[in-house]
Amino acid sequence: MKILDSSNMKGIKVAVTTVAFSKNEQLVNQLNQSGFESIKTNTAGKRFERDELIDYLSDCDAAIVGLDKIDDELLKMLPKLKVISKYGVGLDNIDLKSCESRDITVLHTQGVNRRSVSEMALGFMICLSRNLYTGSNELKLGLWNKNGGQQISGKTIGIIGVGNIGKDLIALLKPFNCTILVNDIIDQADYYAENNLEEVSKSELIRRSDIISIHTPLTEETMYLINKDRLAEMKPSAIVINTARGGIINQNDLKNALKNKLIAGAAIDAYETEPPEDSDLLAIPNLMNTPHIGGNAREAVIAMGHSAIDNLTKFYRKN
Incomplete structure (x- = not known):
């Protein structure tokens, strides 16, 4: 060279x-x-x-x-x-x-840009859990719905991908006293032990988590990592968040899961095609969708x- x-x-x-x-x-x-x-x-x-x-x-x-x-x-x-x-x-x-x-x-x-993305992921968790997003939109339409949702404190949070952003999100979550489940292809046993994290398989993480946050690159292995089968394994009260790359979540499968109330909500900042063209997906009331700005603070x-x-x-x- x-x-x-x-x-x-x-x-x-x-x-x-x-x-x-x-x-x-x-x-x-x-x-x-x-x-x-x-x-x-x-x-x-x-x-x-x-x-x-x-x-x-x-x-x-x-x-x-x-x-x-x-x-x-x-x-x-x-x-x-x-x-x-x-x-x-x-x-x-x-x-x-x-x-x-x-x-x-x-x-x-x-x-x-890890803090910019991790703050957004935490913001998504709070907004969806406490109905801040849906409540605000409903009130703009004249609907007075006093559903305050639930706290994230003490809940089980699943983090798929424990790199720079995943680790920064874990640091931000410490005051909330959550049970944090983690999954990554890299062996990080010492870090997990030091931070009281529970390493589990993807299937177990998806089944047990109240909130799932994804922080992996898009590869052949992670393409459509979250699909209809994975969504069906989640709790009906679960929330899934993707601030990583479009294509990690199958958007059609997510749309069907939200419409059929298989899960409680979702947030996506990255899309298979950008800008996204599926207006039906963007209109779902319990889906927060932002224009790939996670790293743009x-x-x-x-x-x-x-x-x-x-x-x-x-x-x-x-x-």
Whole structure:
């Protein structure tokens, strides 16, 4: 892999695809002052189709990307592109094998937006459990329904995926004295013991939990992890939350489960297609749906942007 020194940064063209970064003046100014020859930002807020993305990146040496799908078909059309710096944490939208075969370096920092996502997950838990979301919407329609729901204190919380975000959520939940069930593909027995967590199978976690929160990447193993069979195993009073990636929950199965009252509620921040096109799903009253903003708290936007820029500049300045 060829490493360039700082004197060669002036010959590097960088493109930013992500909207949140491109619309943040502080981040754009920082990137403009980093010493690269030219900077292209997505100030129009464009969600690029494949051909548009190819055209946008065609003359660039490096790219700062968010959730854009970077696969082999796209990369073969971008022979000049040699560095991808991830704005955010998940890499499931980037074909890492294709990048390696084409000598494209992928830069990222794990956990940089964990508090933004974990706070949202906790907020979903409280809003759905206490009927804050449904109660507010009903009152706007003129319905005075004094159903205060139930506390999350003392309940059984299941966390699937105990990485940076899962761990941060566990820390936020400590004052609520919940029983916390965990499931992850990585052996973390010492961490579980130190934090009084109960490691169980996915099936047991799904059966026992009052609230299930998902924090895994999207892989072949996690695609439709929550489907009609899993939903049928949940308590009728259960709530399921996905602030991770679209496709982990089968949206049609979730829609049927909510409509038929197989579970009490759900919250999703990520969708199989974004923006989501299923208006019937979005209209379900006990489903909270947000536009993939879990990692987009103001502080997280800045932190992710700083990380993407720092990783890129350090790469090119390395001897």
